[in-house]
Amino acid sequence: MKKSSWLFPFLLLIGVTTYTLFARVQLPGDGFATFGADTVRAEVTQIIEEGEVDLGGFTQKYQVARITILEGAYEDIPMEIDYGRRQVRSDDYLLKPGDRIIVTISKTPDNVVNAYFVDYVRTTPILWLTLIFAIAIVLISQWKGVRAMLSMAFSLYIIIGYIIPHILAGDDPLTVSIIGSIILLGVSLYLTYGWTLKTHAAVISMVLVLLITGALAGLFVVFAKLNGSGDENVMFLMQLSETPISLRGLFLGGLIIGALGVLDDLVTTQASAVFELHHANPSLGFRGLYSSAMRIGQDHVAATVNTLVLAYAGASLPMLLMFSLGRGDYGYIVNFSFIAEEIVRTLVGSLGLIAAVPITTTIAIFFSQRVDSLGKWERVLGPEGGGHNHGH
16 A cells, blocks of 8 residues: 555544634633743843842842843833842843843833843754654664654644644543644644554544543542642633633643653553554464563563652752742642642553553454555555555
């Protein structure tokens, strides 16, 4: 079967999901000012003054710089900013002429316009890093790497274009996240690996695991009496949003999305292992194939769960350091919502990954053992995948 044979089903799937899911979502109100909404880019043209300042016993360097606004209502107008003279800086970088920065501009009641340093413009280094990443993945994975980058772009499109607007419009965050996740991973897997039996097995397994993970998360969130308010960003969101948002649903939805990246890798690898084992020894029955594949899956899930735990621990490291500095009791801290939520997030996500191994193994065996008997159905379902395609 030709490599492009999966293209029509994939494009059809894209069209259906886009028509069904991406209908216009009416967001409440006329919007509101949020992080970055009142900022503009500027360029440092001159350092007017440098020195040191004592801020509550902490001595740091400060600068007064002349800048030129690059956009907005005050474009091309020179202004002055101070950098590190009134508040403690979190870094040791100093401004120099030619630096691109982000400033916020405010006007006092007597029409005096002031500019304040916000952060550096980091677009250029991020673009360079993205380019290096793209080149590396294309060099290593070639055409499959190109498809992987397209699937990554589609994933961001789903999150920004479907999940976020629907949650802000007042839809249930858990339902939106599960639907968006299924479409996100389904299309991404087909785009990356093609319309093949192996991909079908991975996608079906992924859908079942997402539903199981969502059910487990809902159960233990209620059991542990969590309400999703452990993250301080949630409280800012509630103050800014004009539409009531379910905090519990938002927490559950975030849990589902957080497990997606690892789930993608796990179900695909396990499905590939089953098909490769079957191809290497077609005489293996269900039990033999299941046992061999599960031995591979056991090692993979052990490493994956550890990766998930370390990822969450790394994200929470400043909080853990702060608690240790205060000589807190770790047996006591688990009762606080902001810690309990992370524990539930980690363990429920890990349970979903554990369940993915036997589920994916079983479904992949079902498909792999029927490769040679597909007949005319191969035109509809696609080839085996992985370079072991059969012609009939």
